[in-house]
């Protein structure tokens with residue numbers, strides 16, 4: 001139901017990177033939209049120094065995963081479209097006074113289970129400006145991870161890139177979700193920033209876990 005709090009859990013190379021409470025905006029058989037509020041209390045994997053999980057090869061990580069620490073979502077607010085069965089999500093990012101800043105296409109694989117949205121990040125992303133010009137992001141680190149057993153094979157990498165190309169064509173043709181839908185979204189005024197959730201139950205996501213239920217069935 002609208003306003004329900006779900007958890008967006010991002011996994012990189014099989015390990016949890018962050019877990020953020022989000023609110024359900026809309027759910028249909030085509031997918032769902034969730035709202036991620038800037039500053040939301042969240043859990044982030046605790047790493048030494050200023051390291052980022054994506055830069056630590058999975059074989060160099062502790063087998064049981066990392067501890068998590070309390071943090072807050074550091075980026076702007078975002079509306080996230082998660083099309084059912086698709087290998088991507090589209091973020092509308094908003095700045096101060098809810099000004100639309102552009103779209104971000106996150107290539108990913110999702111497993112929905114109950115209130116958890118488990119996202120295996122595919123590293124490669126696309127930034128789409130408000131004028132619909134677009135560019136790949138992180139092509140090099142995507143290539144570096146290709147063929148690693150914790151990430152994706154060469155064949156899977158081709159599929160991930162093809163998914164991105166399909167979404168980029170949508171941006172070029174100004175088709176949904178790049179047709180100006182939702183660019184003026186405002187969360188209902190009675191929605192408070194979600195409270196910090198319980199620490200995430202799982203910090204490891206195996207590569208070939210079943211897809212889980214679709215969002216409409218969960």
Ligand SMILES: [Mg+2]
Pocket residue numbers: 106107121122123124125
């Ligand atoms: Mg990504």
